[in-house]
Amino acid sequence: MENGRQRLIEAYRNAFRLWQQRRLIEAEKLLDEFWQQSSMKSLRGMLLMAYILRDRQKYVSEVEVLEELLERFADSGEAKLLADVWSMLGSVLRRLGESELSVEAFKKSVELEPDKEQKLVECSNALFSANAIDGVTVEYMQSLYALYRRLLADLEIEPYPAEDWQHEKIRVGYLSADLRDHAVAQFVRPLFCQYDRNRFRVYGYSLVRRPDGVTAVLQQGCDVWRDVSAYSWAEIVRQIRADEVDILVDLAGHSAENALPVFAYRPAPVQISGIGYFNSTGMQEMQGFLSDRYCSPEEHSPYFTEKLLRLPQSHFCYQPFSAFPPVGQLPCLVKGYVTFGCFNNFAKVNDGMLLVWKEILQRVPDSHLLLKHSLLGTEEGLSYTQQRFERLGMPMERIEFRGLSRDYLEQYNDMDIALDTSPYPGGLTTCEALYMGVPVVTLKGNRHGARFGYSFLANLGLQELVAEDAKGYVDIAVKIAGDSELLSLLRANLRRMMKVSPLMDSAGYMQALENIYEKCLFERFYR
Structure with a gap:
């Protein structure tokens, strides 16, 4: 028995080494052959196989391995590993278009995950998946928002006291992990490069781990750029507070690598979300969500916890970084x-x-x-x-x-x-x-x-x-x-x-957006 256990550990270590070296076919083959010869499987070994299959884009096989793992080891007591398994299952199900199953898997990950901050990440994953469900109800979405707020409360965050600073120019900060060659970046260039410099001072808070040419354009366009990709949520908050930002704008919502919990600390007088996400954050600390008169006929929606800040035309301003080919014949x-x-x-x-x-x-x-x-x-x-x-x-x-x-x-x-x-x-x-x-x-x-x-x-x-x-x-x-x-x-x-x-129309767009910013500040201080 002890010899078999040692062989199991050795097979895992060798496969893990191959996976780290990106020798994925060899890693998969090693584990598969060991399982066939010994009929011995471990939780960690099966989880490693799921990672290998994911990286090889063998998504159906990945689902099969994850489901077998959960059947074999559901009672193992390894809460952290099982939470990772449910999270992986949620991700691959979303990729395959199984949105409802994806949400349930992420919710199970939330339940098992021991780390309070990671629980919030998994809840964001569930919320993101829920948006693709056909006929999703207000009650369903609001239940997920309520879960997110409960998880925030568990962090026992102490909000900052009300600010007392005044500036000649309104300080606007933008927080996102997508300030790079990403879909969101095609809609935010005016925010960083074409704002009214006589009235506004712009701060970019970048969560980008691998900056690129798009990052450089946005960085060069604004007044102050902060790379906060290695910061904790509390450290990001301290930096924003030190910069005395008047309006803090989230450009990610519940999408990947977001830092929404930063807003629970209330580092800025006015906090807004929009552009990079298509639905409510579900947070009570947000004063508004950027929209337009077409997307939102009213200022309030049962799907949202925020007031909808409606631009008179489009709440998007499309400014592509890509060079487009000519339009061809019909x-x-x-x-x-x-x-x-x-x-x-x-x-x-x-x-x-x-x-x-x-x-x-x-x-x-x-x-x-x-x-x-x-x-x-x-x-x-x-x-x-x-x-x-x-x-x-x-x-x-x-x-x-x-x-x-x-x-x-x-x-x-x-x-x-x-x-x-x-x-x-x-x-x-x-x-x-x-x-x-x-x-x-x-x-x-x-x-x-x-x-x-x-x-x-x-x-x-x-x-x-x-x-x-x-x-x-x-x-x-x-x-x-x-x-x-x-x-x-x-x-x-x-x-x-x-x-x-x-x-x-970047000029018209920024004028309308900056009018909304000024109105939000006015209402904040004079309501």
Whole structure:
């Protein structure tokens, strides 16, 4: 028995060494062969195998290993390791589009995780996944927000006392881990580079661990840049407080590597969230959430704990860092059939959306559907997706799956019409499609984060591409698919329309945003 245990430990150590060296195939083979020969498996060994499979993008196999591990070792008493297992399971389920199961896995991780700060990370993961659930209710979201607040309370954070400083210029701080080559960065350049320097002083608080060229542009644009990537939450708070920031803006929400607990300390008089996330933080310490009149017809929403600060046009200002290829010829004129497409994160593609797309394909003879995402470029991810599509009766012979590639912008030239997802719509992908001359059909949605597509299109004067419900969505897609003249016109003019629209008007955008900042400060001190 002791000899077998020693062999088990040695196999784990050797596989772990290979994994660290990125010799993933060898590491997987070593563990697999040991298990076949000895029938001995350990919790740590199976967890290591899950990491190896994740890194090899063998997501279905990863799920199988994690589920077997939980069945074998649920009563092991290893709370921290089991919390990691549930977190990994939540991540891979989200990647595969199983959002409801993903949320439950993250909640289980919260329950088992002994570290109070990590509990908050896992709860953020659950909240992020919940946004893609078809028909998600107010009660469901509010229950998750309540959980997040309870976990914050467990940290026993002492908020800072009210400030008494006054400055000639309003000091605005932005906190994010996405100030790099990331989707969020395409919408924040004006915040750092085109603000009114006579009235504002901007501080960038960067959580970026690997700065790049985009980071450099944003850093050079603002007054003060703080690299706080190695700081604890309390240390970030002390730095913000020392800088006497008047308005602190969170650009991440519950997305990866966020530092939302910083706001629980109340380091700034006014605290706002927005742009980098599509739903409420659920925190009572936030005075507002940036939105616009299209995403939020009212100042308050049952899905939000914050007041919605509505810009008069778009709450996004699209300023891409990428160089775009020329817009190509309308594909249907060359191919003889219409190609619908979606390049959105595949975690957003729920079954309800697929059934809507299925009806569109049925009503537009010979039409095709082009889907592109990193998941679809892996053997197991593609197989899993194809099986899912077949269960729903999708016309597989008319669907093309593509994996991630550097030339993805050029591949918009293979698409006639883009189909947006709901309730978690595209953000950057919608802007990229429109800039490449591809019209986007979207659902209006019932809350801020579900109405991004509506806001983009309304700001372009293309509200006729916005549907109130699934039937309307299908009807719009079918109608424009039959109008090649309209598609050609849009193909030729959408990029120009984008450039002259509020979506890319950085001067108008910053003026509106800075007016909101001043109003928030005024209300804070004179209410």
